[in-house]
Amino acid sequence: MKAVVYTRYGPPEILRLMDVDTPVPADDQVLVKVHAVGVNASDWEMLRGKPMYSRIGGPFRPRHHILGSDIAGRVALTGRNATAFRPGDDVFADILSFMGGFAEYVCVPQIALAPMPAHLTYEEAAALPQAGAIAWQGIRDKGQVQPGERVLINGGGGGSGMYAVQLAKLHGAEVTGVDNVEKLEFMRSLGADHVIDCAREDFTRVGRGYDLILDLAAYRPAFAYRRSLRPGGRYLYVGGSVATLLQVLLIGSLIGRAERKKIQLLAVRLGVEHLHPIVELSQQGKITTVIDRRFPLRQVSAALRYLGEGHAKGKVVVTVG
Ligand SMILES: NC(=O)c1ccc[n+]([C@@H]2O[C@H](COP(=O)([O-])OP(=O)(O)OC[C@H]3O[C@@H](n4cnc5c(N)ncnc54)[C@H](OP(=O)(O)O)[C@@H]3O)[C@@H](O)[C@H]2O)c1
Numbered sequence: 309m310k311a312v313v314y315t316r317y318g319p320p321e322i323l324r325l326m327d328v329d330t331p332v333p334a335d336d337q338v339l340v341k342v343h344a345v346g347v348n349a350s351d352w353e354m355l356r357g358k359p360m361y362s363r364i365g366g367p368f369r370p371r372h373h374i375l376g377s378d379i380a381g382r383v384a385l386t387g388r389n390a391t392a393f394r395p396g397d398d399v400f401a402d403i404l405s406f407m408g409g410f411a412e413y414v415c416v417p418q419i420a421l422a423p424m425p426a427h428l429t430y431e432e433a434a435a436l437p438q439a440g441a442i443a444w445q446g447i448r449d450k451g452q453v454q455p456g457e458r459v460l461i462n463g464g465g466g467g468s469g470m471y472a473v474q475l476a477k478l479h480g481a482e483v484t485g486v487d488n489v490e491k492l493e494f495m496r497s498l499g500a501d502h503v504i505d506c507a508r509e510d511f512t513r514v515g516r517g518y519d520l521i522l523d524l525a526a527y528r529p530a531f532a533y534r535r536s537l538r539p540g541g542r543y544l545y546v547g548g549s550v551a552t553l554l555q556v557l558l559i560g561s562l563i564g565r566a567e568r569k570k571i572q573l574l575a576v577r578l579g580v581e582h583l584h585p586i587v588e589l590s591q592q593g594k595i596t597t598v599i600d601r602r603f604p605l606r607q608v609s610a611a612l613r614y615l616g617e618g619h620a621k622g623k624v625v626v627t628v629g
Pocket residue numbers: 348349350353438439442462463464465466467468469486487488491506524525527545546547548574575576577615616617618619620622
């Protein structure tokens with residue numbers, strides 16, 4: 309089969325489209341013919357090995373040689389004990405822990421797979437897993453957004469931000485989206501009440517307080533986030549610099565205590581089993597998936613560069629076959 313392979317950390321140019329052996333499913337696995345793969349910031353980070361947390365499992369060389377974690381496709385073969393699926397079933401999955409999506413076929417433990425919602429295309433189903441899980445848990449499960457609250461989504465024009473802005477609006481919040489200038493109009497189109505160009509304005513310095521900050525691009529000191537929270541407010545770190553992550557982990561719970569401010573990491577529970585509520589909302593037409601650009605498998609490096617250089621408004625998807 310064809311697959312996009314890398315063996316060392318580096319820029320997108322090191323990716324190679326190659327012929328490799330088609331994987332054979334173990335007893336509890338399913339061989340999926342991949343139709344679409346959602347591109348995530350985590351692919352970009354694991355390609356380059358930056359930030360350092362992306363090297364967990366492979367400090368010097370990548371542990372997995374084929375990136376791509378959010379897949380949608382059709383069951384081609386099933387292992388002996390993988391009886392929940394049959395050849396021909398349309399399925400989707402988040403396979404971040406073992407990757408392998410940028411290929412014509414991938415083996416997936418049946419436990420990680422779910423039937424593809426009938427109302428979604430392969431591309432929409434592939435866009436959903438990681439971004440949908442981050443947004444749902446950031447806004448609802450952990451964020452606990454209430455009507456009338458002020459919510460700021462830093463990185464609101466990217467993949468997770470696209471769902472997070474819509475979810476926060478749906479739950480009655482006043483939403484501010486922060487991202488680069490290319491994405492301001494996009495965030496407005498998703499429903500954001502206010503937008504901030506991150507290059508022109510530092511939202512932590514304008515003196516406006518928020519009840520929830522969902523931070524998809526965290527590069528500031530934890531104290532800066534504390535001063536941007538209203539009393540009782542919550543700050544959730546999703547991705548960004550290791551320095552900020554360490555501060556959040558080490559002093560986050562202490563520095564906001566006096567004003568009942570919570571500064572925490574959002575440790576996202578990944579997996580399509582956590583996506584039911586957001587799938588339902590998309591079925592009801594209350595949440596939309598915006599796919600900015602599609603790239604064929606041979607152009608995975610261009611797809612990653614497009615996302616990594618900050619052009620993607622919503623999701624980028626790689627189509628296979
Ligand atoms: N905590 C967890 O359990 C967990 C689980 C999975 C993934 N993640 C992490 O989640 C993060 C975000 O994922 P995503 O899929 O939403 O990424 P994404 O689609 O790349 O979106 C991130 C957005 O943030 C913007 N951005 C970058 N720097 C910014 C800044 N300084 N200020 C404001 N906006 C900025 C980006 O635009 P520009 O690049 O143009 O600026 C982009 O629009 C990744 O770092 C990933 O590793 C965390």
